[in-house]
Amino acid sequence: MLYNEPSPHEVKVLTRRFGLADSASIKTYLKTDGYVAFEKALKMKPEEIIEEVKVSNLRGRGGAGFPTGLKWSFVPKTSPKPKYIVVNADESEPGTCKDRLLIENDPHQLIEGMLIAALSVDAHAGYIYIRGEYRYLIDIMDKAIAEAYEHGYLGRNLLGSAFHFDAFTHTGAGAYECGEESALLESLEGKRGVPRIRPPFPAVVGAFQSPTILNNVETFCAAPAILRDGGAAFAALGVPKAGGTKLTCLSGHLNKPGVYELPLGFPVKKMIEEVGGGIRNGKKLKAFVPGGSSCPVLTAAECEGLTMDYDALAKVKSMLGSGGVVVMDEDTCIVKVALRVMRFYAHESCGWCIPCREGTAWLRKLLQRFHDGHGQRSDIVLIGDLAKNMLGRTFCPLGDAAAMPTISFVEKFRDEFEAHLDGRPCPYEPANRLAAHLVAQ
Amino acid sequence: MTLSPHLEAKFAKLLTSYPPGRQRSAMIPMLMFAQDELGQVTQELVEEVARRIGCTPLQVEEVLTYYSMLHKKPLGKYHVQICTNISCMLTGGAELWEHASGKLRIGHREVAADGFFSLEEVECIGACSWAPAIQVNYDFHHHVTPEKLDRLLAGLRSANAV
Ligand SMILES: Cc1cc2nc3c(=O)[nH]c(=O)nc-3n(C[C@H](O)[C@H](O)[C@H](O)COP(=O)(O)O)c2cc1C
Ligand code: SF4
Ligand code: FES
Numbered sequence: 001m002l003y004n005e006p007s008p009h010e011v012k013v014l015t016r017r018f019g020l021a022d023s024a025s026i027k028t029y030l031k032t033d034g035y036v037a038f039e040k041a042l043k044m045k046p047e048e049i050i051e052e053v054k055v056s057n058l059r060g061r062g063g064a065g066f067p068t069g070l071k072w073s074f075v076p077k078t079s080p081k082p083k084y085i086v087v088n089a090d091e092s093e094p095g096t097c098k099d100r101l102l103i104e105n106d107p108h109q110l111i112e113g114m115l116i117a118a119l120s121v122d123a124h125a126g127y128i129y130i131r132g133e134y135r136y137l138i139d140i141m142d143k144a145i146a147e148a149y150e151h152g153y154l155g156r157n158l159l160g161s162a163f164h165f166d167a168f169t170h171t172g173a174g175a176y177e178c179g180e181e182s183a184l185l186e187s188l189e190g191k192r193g194v195p196r197i198r199p200p201f202p203a204v205v206g207a208f209q210s211p212t213i214l215n216n217v218e219t220f221c222a223a224p225a226i227l228r229d230g231g232a233a234f235a236a237l238g239v240p241k242a243g244g245t246k247l248t249c250l251s252g253h254l255n256k257p258g259v260y261e262l263p264l265g266f267p268v269k270k271m272i273e274e275v276g277g278g279i280r281n282g283k284k285l286k287a288f289v290p291g292g293s294s295c296p297v298l299t300a301a302e303c304e305g306l307t308m309d310y311d312a313l314a315k316v317k318s319m320l321g322s323g324g325v326v327v328m329d330e331d332t333c334i335v336k337v338a339l340r341v342m343r344f345y346a347h348e349s350c351g352w353c354i355p356c357r358e359g360t361a362w363l364r365k366l367l368q369r370f371h372d373g374h375g376q377r378s379d380i381v382l383i384g385d386l387a388k389n390m391l392g393r394t395f396c397p398l399g400d401a402a403a404m405p406t407i408s409f410v411e412k413f414r415d416e417f418e419a420h421l422d423g424r425p426c427p428y429e430p431a432n433r434l435a436a437h438l439v440a441q
Numbered sequence: 442m443t444l445s446p447h448l449e450a451k452f453a454k455l456l457t458s459y460p461p462g463r464q465r466s467a468m469i470p471m472l473m474f475a476q477d478e479l480g481q482v483t484q485e486l487v488e489e490v491a492r493r494i495g496c497t498p499l500q501v502e503e504v505l506t507y508y509s510m511l512h513k514k515p516l517g518k519y520h521v522q523i524c525t526n527i528s529c530m531l532t533g534g535a536e537l538w539e540h541a542s543g544k545l546r547i548g549h550r551e552v553a554a555d556g557f558f559s560l561e562e563v564e565c566i567g568a569c570s571w572a573p574a575i576q577v578n579y580d581f582h583h584h585v586t587p588e589k590l591d592r593l594l595a596g597l598r599s600a601n602a603v
Binding site for chain 2: 003004082091092093094095096097099100125131132133134135136168170171172173174175176187188189190191192193208249250251252253257258259289293324326328332336337340341344347348350
C-alpha cells in the first residue's frame with residue numbers, strides 16, 4: 001500500500017513496482033523483469049558482480065554511507081567458514097520510514113538483492129532482521145520467501161545451476177540499538193543487543209562468527225537494478241561519488257509529507273518546496289534534519305544551494321544518514337526538539353559504556369530542566385561540553401548519534417536556549433505565546 | 442507446556458532456521474510469537490523456550506529484560522502505543538498522548554482496571570511521514586487526531602461488546 005501520493009519529481013527505480021496491482025506477488029514481479037538480474041548474475045564471476053556494484057557508486061542506505069561494492073569485496077574469498085547475508089530491516093532511526101515500504105510493496109526485489117550479494121561472495125543463507133513492531137512485514141516477507149521457493153528462486157539448484165540459497169526472516173523485539181550492525185548480530189544469535197568491538201568488521205567476523213555481508217534493506221534493493229541495467233546507468237542517476245536514487249522520508253511541518261524516491265544530489269530547497277509542498281500554514285522554515293535524528297540540524301540559511309548527497313551534506317557538517325528529513329517551521333521550539341531527541345537516546349542507550357549511558361542521562365536531565373525554565377546560563381556551555389566529551393569516546397556510534405545533533409542545537413540556536421533562561425517559560429508554547437503578547441501590550 | 446498447533450509449527454520452523462548448533466538464535470522470535478498468544482512471557486514459557494534451545498532459564502531471562510517489546514506482565518487486550526518522537530511530536534503526537542492518557546485514565550505502560558486497554562508512549566515506529574502515528578497491537582494508524590483516536594477506541598469497545 002502507498003500512504004502518500006507520488007511526486008512528479010521522483011525517479012522511480014527501487015519503487016517502480018509500487019502501486020501496481022498485487023505488487024508484492026511473484027507473479028507481478030516476474031512480469032516486470034523480476035529475477036532477470038539474478039539470472040544475469042548467475043552467469044557472472046563473483047568479481048564481476050562486485051565490480052558492477054562498485055561502478056554503480058552505490059553507498060549504504062542505512063546511515064553511514066559506506067561504498068557497498070567495497071564492503072562486499074572485504075569478504076575473504078578463501079574462508080573455510082560458511083558466509084552469510086544479513087539484511088538490516090530494523091529501521092528505527094527517528095524520521096525514517098522507507099524500508100517498511102520496500103518490503104511491503106516489493107519483497108521479491110529484496111530477495112533478489114540478497115541473491116545477488118550471495119553470488120558475489122558465495123553465501124548460501126541469509127537472514128532478514130525485521131524490527132519487532134513491523135510484524136505484518138514478517139508475514140509479507142514469509143509469503144514472498146515461500147513463493148520464491150515454489151518458483152525455484154530459493155532452495156537448491158537455482159535456475160538449473162549448482163547454486164543454492166536459503167532465506168529466513170527474524171524478528172527483533174524493540175531496541176533501537178539492534179539496528180547497529182554488531183548489536184544486530186548479537187541479537188540474531190539470541191543475545192542482548194550489546195555491540196561487539198570492531199574490528200573485526202562483519203565482513204570478516206559477522207553472523208555466527210562467519211564472514212557476512214550486512215546491509216540496509218534499501219541497499220540490497222538497489223542491486224537488482226544495478227545488475228539489470230548496468231552499474232554505469234545507476235551511477236548516472238546520481239552525483240559523481242554517489243550513484244542512484246534515495247528513498248527520502250519527508251516529515252514534520254510540510255504540506256505533503258511522504259516517502260519519495262529522489263535522485264542523489266536533489267536540491268534541498270526544491271525538495272522542501274516542491275516535493276514536500278512547502279511549509280504548512282504558510283509558515284517559514286526554521287530548520288531541518290537531513291537524515292534521521294542522529295544528524296546535526298541545519299538552519300534555513302544553510303539550505304541555500306545545498307543538495308541531498310553524502311559529500312554535500314558532509315561539507316556542512318551534517319549527514320545524509322538514513323534519508324529521514326524532518327522539517328521544522330518557525331514556531332518550533334528547538335530546546336523542546338533537543339530534549340525529545342535526547343530522551344530517545346537516553347532511553348535507547350544500551351548501557352554498556354559509561355560516556356553514553358551517563359552522558360545521555362545527564363543531557364536529558366539538563367535539557368529537561370532547561371525546557372522547564374530552570375536552566376542557568378552556564379548550562380548552555382555545559383550541554384555543549386558534555387556532548388563534545390562523548391564524541392568518539394563511546395563503544396559504538398550511538399553515543400555520537402546522541403551527541404552530534406545536541407551540539408548542533410546549542411551552537412546554532414543559542415538564542416533559543418537563552419530565551420528559556422531565568423524562569424522564563426518556553427516562548428514557543430502556544431499558551432505562552434499568547435501570554436507574552438499580553439505582557440507586551 | 443502445551444503450545445497451540447500454530448505455535449508448535451512456528452517453533453519447529455525456527456529451530457531449523459539457523460546453522461547447526463545455533464538454536465539459541467530462535468530465542469527472541471520464539472518469545473515474541475508465544476507472547477502474542479499468551480499475552481505475556483510467563484515463567485513456564487521461559488523454561489520451555491530454554492529447554493528447546495538448550496539454554497538455562499536464566500540465560501533467557503537475561504535476554505528478555507533487554508527488549509522493550511517482551512513483557513512479563515500482561516498488557517491490555519488492546520495495547521495503544523503512541524509515538525511522540527520527533528516527527529510525531531512536531532505534528533501533534535505529544536498532545537495525542539495527553540489526550541489518550543486522559544481519556545483512558547492510565548499512564549505510560551499502565552493497564553486499565555478492566556484489562557481492555559493499556560497505554561504506552563513509544564519511540565519512532567517508522568511512520569514518520571504519516572505522523573502522528575500510533576500502533577494498536579501490531580496495527581498501524583496514520584495521521585491520527587484526538588477525534589480519530591476516540592472513534593478508534595470506541596470502535597474497539599463496541600466490536601467487543603457482548
Ligand atoms: C545506533 C545505530 C542504529 C542503527 N540503526 C540502523 C537501522 O535501523 N537500519 C540500518 O540499516 N542501519 C542502521 N544503523 C547502521 C548499521 O550499523 C550499518 O551501518 C548498516 O546497516 C550497514 O548497511 P549499509 O552499508 O547498507 O548502510 C545503525 C547504526 C547505529 C550506530
Ligand atoms: S555507545 Fe555505549 S552505551 Fe551507548 S549504545 Fe553504544 S555501547 Fe551502548
Ligand atoms: S517519529 Fe513517530 S513514527 Fe517516526
